[in-house]
Amino acid sequence: MAIENASFDVKKGEFVFLTGPSGAGKTTILKLILGELTPDSGEVIVDGINVKNLSSGDIPYFRQKIGTVFQDFKVLPERTVEENVEVALAVIGLNENDWDVRVSHVLKLVGLSKQSNLFPSQLSGGELQRVSLARALVVNPILLLADEPTGNLDWETSDSMMGLFEKINEEGKSILMATHNMEVVKKHKKRIINIVNGKVT
Numbered sequence: 001m002a003i004e005n006a007s008f009d010v011k012k013g014e015f016v017f018l019t020g021p022s023g024a025g026k027t028t029i030l031k032l033i034l035g036e037l038t039p040d041s042g043e044v045i046v047d048g049i050n051v052k053n054l055s056s057g058d059i060p061y062f063r064q065k066i067g068t069v070f071q072d073f074k075v076l077p078e079r080t081v082e083e084n085v086e087v088a089l090a091v092i093g094l095n096e097n098d099w100d101v102r103v104s105h106v107l108k109l110v111g112l113s114k115q116s117n118l119f120p121s122q123l124s125g126g127e128l129q130r131v132s133l134a135r136a137l138v139v140n141p142i143l144l145l146a147d148e149p150t151g152n153l154d155w156e157t158s159d160s161m162m163g164l165f166e167k168i169n170e171e172g173k174s175i176l177m178a179t180h181n182m183e184v185v186k187k188h189k190k191r192i193i194n195i196v197n198g199k200v201t
Helices: 026-034 059-065 081-092 096-109 125-137 155-170 182-188
Strands: 015-019 066-069 143-147 174-178 191-196
Touching: 015 026, 015 155, 015 182, 026 066, 026 143, 026 174, 059 066, 059 081, 066 125, 081 096, 081 125, 096 125, 096 155, 125 155, 143 155, 155 174, 155 182
Parallel strands: 015 174, 015 191, 066 143, 143 174
Antiparallel strands: none
16 A cells, blocks of 8 residues: 555654554555655654665664564464564574573563463464564564554453553553554544555544
């Protein structure tokens, strides 16, 4: 979906919903923020950095500022919960001596301390999404992007997951969440940016 004249900002510590029907352009906007897509015109500014001007070599370093949670979890099936979270620290090159403290902190935060040695096949959908969230948080990002994070979850699990996002936001993390689940949006009463046919309405 092409995005036209979509202008908005997310302030530090804010929790914003990006809403609109499937195919409206929500995921495209997240990909622009991540530098996965380059805009033909206009600017994408994250933490003072114009993403459009980054070289391909700069992109991986830039992405260390952003945590991402996907609808389909994207966990590695052959690694334990703990190892899935450690992968993110390996990618950013953090000294292995510092891994334990960070990993145990985020697993405790998302309620997975007891499951740290389990494999994805042993987890429920809600637990898999918590692994995805822990992996996004362990790098201490300035911005958390969530793309339909409750899309594959039942209502009760989804509600519990949203409670976690609320808690993380209260700790000061900025969150931009793409969702077409209006029940979630109504319940949590955040600022809404609505996208229809690639435009902010």
